[in-house]
Amino acid sequence: MITNHGGLRLKREIHRLTSETFDLLVIGGGINGCGILRDAALRGYRAALVEKGDFASGASSKTSKLVHGGLRYLEQMKLGLVFESCRERRTLLSIAPHLVHPLPFLIPVYKEDARGRAIIHAGMILYDMLALFRNVERHRMVSLQDVFKAEPDLERTGLQGGAVYYDCRMDDARLCLENVLSATEAGAAAVNYAEVISLIRSGERAAGAVVKDRLSGRTFEVMARKVINASGPWLDRITKMSSLKTEPRLRPTKGVHIIVPGSTRGHALLISARRDNRVFFVIPYQGYSLVGTTDTFYTGDPDQVTPSPEDIAYLIEEGRRVLPGAKLDREHVIASFAGLRPLVAEPGRPSELSRSHVIYEERSGLLSVAGGKYTTYRQVAEEVVDRIARGQEMRSRVPCRTAELPLYGGGLKDPASDMKMICEKAETEYGIGPDTAAHFIRCYGTRYRDVLNRIQEDEGLRERITPGRPEILAQVRYGVEEEMVVTLSDFLRRRTSLALSEANGRETAGRVASLLARYLHWDPRETEHQIETYLQEMNFPIQAGVPSR
The missing domain is CATH 3.30.9.10 (D-Amino Acid Oxidase, subunit A, domain 2)
Structure with missing residues (x-):
């Protein structure tokens, strides 16, 4: 039985997507798409996002884990990009210090x-x-x-x-997720494993999308006044739905x-x-x-x-x-x-190609965002929403606030001293080790209690997922209840970094999968399928159900 702790509860609200007409529909749950969703929601737009996989499951969780000014771009004399990146680095240190x-x-x-x-x-x-x-x-x-x-x-x-x-x-996957959490806290809707299969037109204009729920297999329509293509490497695939004559942008x-x-x-x-x-x-x-x-x-x-x-x-x-x-x-x-x-x-050669972004507007009104660095995602989002706010259709004077308002969990005033104080408090109140306390602050920031409160209902959730690592079983439950975890890979690869540790094999996968099965009502066959899928995604050669190491 899953209890509502009064938190945000990030849910797959497909019924909401089908029952409202949105101002903006964002296609793509990578960092640019999630940043656009947050900016739009904070300005009062009715905004929705659909992602064909999990949030940050594409390039946004496969970075160098750096927020950086781009030192190497100096050689290419991309001084504007470096200046912008340095400014955005300062901003992210301020709004997401955890x-x-x-x-x-x-x-x-x-x-x-x-x-x-x-x-x-x-x-x-x-x-x-x-x-x-x-x-x-x-x-x-x-x-x-x-x-x-x-x-x-x-x-x-x-x-x-x-x-x-x-x-x-940085923690790239969680930074992306916290943009989604902040956006939904401001009233937006977001659904993972929801793939756009075609665009809906009203005359010449893009007016929404036909979406397939990859978990249930059913399709549904999402209507919106403006459609934004922030699908990253899949951008050209979406633009072709708008116009078959469009030249590749990427x-x-x-x-x-x-x-x-x-x-x-x-x-x-x-x-x-x-x-x-x-x-x-x-x-x-x-x-x-x-x-x-x-x-x-x-x-x-x-x-x-x-x-x-x-x-x-x-x-x-x-x-x-x-x-x-x-x-x-x-x-x-x-x-x-x-x-x-x-x-x-x-x-040009790969390393010579610009990391700057470009915003294209198709004849259908579809806005497509190409290029950009992870570090500058917030600025990219601001430009996209500014463009919409200046238009006749959805003009708005509400300013962008994403550089000032902390991300979900980011409300640490003095990061160094606050983190030390909160860690000590978490150790005392919840009986967890100092490494787990520090891990919780780095993952969840000021929202750490939302996770640890699960222990008060089930003492077994204090147990570590695997020896020598700080993660505990309470995070699995929290991931399902509050962070839209619906697959084993969601948890091991993006809600935590267990997949990038020595605890990334079958033993850990099996333990987490058995707990997820309890919360998500998987049968033994589905549980084993989740384990095998995760191991294959991790490039483990599978022989008789056992990874190579």
């Missing part, structure tokens, strides 16, 4: 690198200037000895020194990451790849290292993008070159994932 945290980066400079110390120093100065000198800390150039002291496992041959600067790490590139045992001592590393002179990262990630990313053109089905052996070999090769003693080999790859960047179609 999900976005400062992170020191070290750039080791080697004799053979195309970017020498002078180039790096000049870039650092310009980076601080574009951040209006309001970064967490200003950059500093460091000596050879300081580099060794900070990261003693770096390859020493040819090392000449380095630079330290700051960007931010030129997607694939980015692959791997998770390996921890390889650094606290700094993220920005490294120049020797093979193609691209920059890539080695980032501290929950006790592990996140290594990535690649950047290659992709012309296949967006639903089938996966890391290739060549992608993984590239990351291992370049990572081991600068961290020769690290556990950077195929045997120690804990997880891998691939996402597609929905970049605007233009000539």
